[in-house]
């Protein structure tokens with residue numbers, strides 16, 4: 448396999464991979480014993496292998512981890528819009544007849560070709576990883592997954608992209624196209640109320656709120672607007688300097704699922720600081 452399109456990943460990505468793998472393992476065991484038809488969905492799948500910044504070694508990516516889980520998922524939907532990465536995934540998954548490699552924008556592919564195969568009434572269930580680099584996820588995907596009640600999601604809340612391009616101290620100087628990307632992710636413009644407060648001063652100036660306030664507002668939105676019944680407190684993913692790079696969210700219709708993820712988050716919470 449060539450390494451032309453392999454990504455070098457930071458320590459926090461290795462923590463994320465461990466968290467998702469651990470939950471996917473528990474999920475596959477429980478769903479198999481309940482005789483449900485469970486599928487794994489990786490929407491921003493990547494090439495399947497990365498290079499660790501820390502050790503310089505190959506690290507299996509989230510789709511490869513899922514393909515190795517025993518008992519296996521019944522099907523795997525692995526999506527990437529980069530043709531080089533999709534091709535590497537195809538090679539890695541060639542021995543798995545139940546793995547579908549789909550090339551394209553996952554926001555369209557999920558809604559048109561993947562979620563329709565995970566109907567609750569057909570006893571199908573799905574674990575879906577939504578792991579973009581930045582603001583590339585469309586709220587319609589999140590709200591559709593919640594409405595179906597058959598799908599649980601891990602979701603990367605891309606704080607670095609938000610801070611770089613949208614959540615500025617002076618919101619009036621933000622490029623409208625960047626604000627538009629935020630609206631697509633959030634589903635409407637209520638992110639502005641979460642990110643800015645005018646009550647702290649006499650002049651009605653918009654004062655930027657801490658990142659954590661924006662993340663917690665999104666957790667509320669996953670529950671109250673999308674309709675996921677259980678959303679554990681998101682896990683801050685930190686770089687080696689301790690700065691939060693993004694939040695890892697989990698959302699599920701099942702209390703037991705959220706309980707398992709809370710335990711896993713707790714286990715890894717302090718390992719993000721090295």
Ligand SMILES: C[S@@+](CC[C@H](N)C(=O)[O-])C[C@H]1O[C@@H](n2cnc3c(N)ncnc32)[C@H](O)[C@@H]1O
Pocket residue numbers: 464490491492493494495507508509510526527528529532551552553554576578579580583
């Ligand atoms: C952070 S990486 C995924 C890493 C992977 N989840 C892992 O942990 O091994 C994000 C991937 O999303 C892909 N991507 C970006 N925008 C996309 C989109 N709209 N639809 C599908 N894939 C996309 C990129 O090509 C990249 O490979």
